[in-house]
Amino acid sequence: MKLLSVPIIDIDPYLRGGYPDKMAVARAVDRACRDIGFLIIEGHGVSPSLIARTTNVSRAFFDLPTDEKKRFARPAVDILRGYIGVNEESLARSRDRYANSSDLNESFMIGPVDLPPREYAFAPAAGNHFAPNIWPDRPTDMRAVWTEYYRAMGSLAQTLMRIFALALGLNETFFDSKIDRHISRLRVRNYPAQDKPPAPDMIRAGAHSDYGSLTILATEDRPGGLQVRNAEGDWVDVPIVTDCFIINIGDLLAHWTNDSWVSTLHRVVNPPADAGAEARRQSLVFFHNPNYDAEIVCIPSVAGERPKYQPTTSGDYLRSLFVATQNV
Numbered sequence: 346m347k348l349l350s351v352p353i354i355d356i357d358p359y360l361r362g363g364y365p366d367k368m369a370v371a372r373a374v375d376r377a378c379r380d381i382g383f384l385i386i387e388g389h390g391v392s393p394s395l396i397a398r399t400t401n402v403s404r405a406f407f408d409l410p411t412d413e414k415k416r417f418a419r420p421a422v423d424i425l426r427g428y429i430g431v432n433e434e435s436l437a438r439s440r441d442r443y444a445n446s447s448d449l450n451e452s453f454m455i456g457p458v459d460l461p462p463r464e465y466a467f468a469p470a471a472g473n474h475f476a477p478n479i480w481p482d483r484p485t486d487m488r489a490v491w492t493e494y495y496r497a498m499g500s501l502a503q504t505l506m507r508i509f510a511l512a513l514g515l516n517e518t519f520f521d522s523k524i525d526r527h528i529s530r531l532r533v534r535n536y537p538a539q540d541k542p543p544a545p546d547m548i549r550a551g552a553h554s555d556y557g558s559l560t561i562l563a564t565e566d567r568p569g570g571l572q573v574r575n576a577e578g579d580w581v582d583v584p585i586v587t588d589c590f591i592i593n594i595g596d597l598l599a600h601w602t603n604d605s606w607v608s609t610l611h612r613v614v615n616p617p618a619d620a621g622a623e624a625r626r627q628s629l630v631f632f633h634n635p636n637y638d639a640e641i642v643c644i645p646s647v648a649g650e651r652p653k654y655q656p657t658t659s660g661d662y663l664r665s666l667f668v669a670t671q672n673v
Contacts, residue, residue, distance in 0.1 A: 357388025
């Protein structure tokens with residue numbers, strides 16, 4: 346039977362164990378990625394204090410006056426850096442270009458904090474994937490904390506991609522050369538408490554799949570949270586487990602595996618009408634994206650004889666969806 350809810354998987358045996366332990370973790374991950382595309386990981390080795398510091402400094406930024414936050418706004422729809430306000434984005438539009446909805450959250454985002462050689466980062470094919478980050482004046486420690494967190498997430502993502510490779514029957518380092526100059530984004534979303542009923546069809550984040558290789562999420566157990574659509578078509582809540590990360594695979598990994606692994610629809614729903622201030626919610630989201638020139642082509646040993654997808658590159662695929670979701 347398929348998994349219909351999101352499983353919890355301890356990856357510490359992979360980090361500390363030998364080959365049998367690694368393969369046991371890989372098998373559990375493989376089942377989760379085939380059945381529901383989501384898993385919750387414990388034993389990941391990331392310091393809880395780093396997660397807490399990133400959460401706290403981000404909340405301090407979102408507590409600033411709106412006019413001050415807008416001083417650090419995203420400079421263009423194809424440059425995903427800086428602040429995006431409430432109602433300025435529609436994730437549902439990545440699935441339906443005619444979707445008439447906006448997401449009830451605000452966010453701030455950065456890209457790579459350690460640039461590769463200039464001839465790679467600023468080649469014509471690179472587009473704006475290595476655009477400079479935008480940093481607010483306050484909180485004064487936001488840049489340092491976010492930089493530390495970004496690096497930690499990049500390291501964890503590499504570990505997960507190695508587990509994924511084993512789970513797919515590939516060499517453990519199969520993906521290494523495809524992610525060593527990754528164009529990942531750290532994006533913190535703030536979901537304000539709702540002091541009045543939202544407009545019809547407006548929710549905190551519309552139904553969508555993520556675009557890249559994988560997503561690492563740390564969030565809060567507050568009313569109005571993350572839901573995943575399982576194999577039976579039901580929306581199920583994703584549990585929030587202390588000191589654990591929620592992981593899901595994105596479109597590019599689904600393309601690599603010819604949909605053997607599923608890039609699952611998910612959404613963030615509105616809180617109950619009487620939830621009050623307790624419904625404010627914040628999520629730390631690390632969208633791991635392969636190198637912009639990484640070719641995304643169905644892996645023959647996984648795809649079989651009939652690939653569903655035409656080859657593309659990580660950069661081209663991501664760029665098309667980044668622009669599609671913006672309210673302009």
